[in-house]
Structures are given as C-alpha cells and as structure tokens.
Amino acid sequence: MKTKKIQFLLSAALVLLALNFQACKKPGDTMALVTVYDVSGGTVSGATVHLIGVDTDGNPGGRIDVTETSGSDGVASFNFNEYYKRGAAGFTVLDVYADKDTLGAKGIIKVEEEKTNYLNITVED
Numbered sequence: 001m002k003t004k005k006i007q008f009l010l011s012a013a014l015v016l017l018a019l020n021f022q023a024c025k026k027p028g029d030t031m032a033l034v035t036v037y038d039v040s041g042g043t044v045s046g047a048t049v050h051l052i053g054v055d056t057d058g059n060p061g062g063r064i065d066v067t068e069t070s071g072s073d074g075v076a077s078f079n080f081n082e083y084y085k086r087g088a089a090g091f092t093v094l095d096v097y098a099d100k101d102t103l104g105a106k107g108i109i110k111v112e113e114e115k116t117n118y119l120n121i122t123v124e125d
Contacts, residue, residue: 036076051064064092107121
C-alpha cells in the first residue's frame with residue numbers, strides 16, 4: 001500500500017514538473033519574408049514593401065502597418081513577435097504592396113504564428 005502511494009506521488013510530481021517546463025517554453029519567432037522579383041525573374045533590391053492589416057470588412061487598417069526595404073537579395077524581412085500573443089488562435093492575413101521606381105505589385109500573405117512565412121511577389125509596369 002505504501003509503495004503504491006509513493007509511486008502515485010512520484011508520478012504526480014513528474015507530471016507537474018513536465019507541465020512547468022512546457023509553460024516556460026519560449027515562443028518561436030513569427031516572421032514574414034517577402035522576396036521581390038522583376039518580370040525576368042531577378043531579385044529587386046531597394047524595393048519598398050508595405051504590409052498592412054485589413055479589418056473584418058476588408059478595409060485597410062488595424063494594428064499592423066509596417067514597411068521595409070528589400071535587401072541585396074530582394075528580401076524584405078518582417079518580425080511580428082511584438083504583435084503575437086501566445087495562446088491566440090491564428091495570427092493574421094496582410095495585404096502586401098511592393099514598388100520600385102515605376103514598377104509595382106500587390107499580393108496577400110497569411111502569417112502563421114511562431115513560423116517563418118514566405119511570399120514571392122513580382123513587380124511590373
């Protein structure tokens with residue numbers, strides 16, 4: 001009887017310890033990487049990439065409105081860690097606008113929490 005009680009207490013302690021470690025897990029990064037291409041398939045450096053949230057009626061606005069410039073590899077990198085709250089279901093869908101000189105493009109990116117999300121977009125006249 002005493003052995004079963006000790007086994008039960010040890011099992012309960014292990015479960016509580018495992019739950020405690022899970023609660024301390026650091027959330028992963030929530031990122032969006034937008035690669036800008038031209039019509040010939042080359043990457044475009046120095047393009048302005050604008051990500052903006054839409055409200056439930058489909059109108060621009062909301063809490064996310066960010067702009068970055070693509071690097072020499074054509075990639076504009078966005079980090080949404082400050083926006084994501086752990087335990088939330090889903091994250092966001094954003095409108096994407098990219099332009100460089102007279103070239104432009106529109107797109108949409110679904111950003112999932114604690115993942116790196118990718119979009120390739122092609123700017124043209």
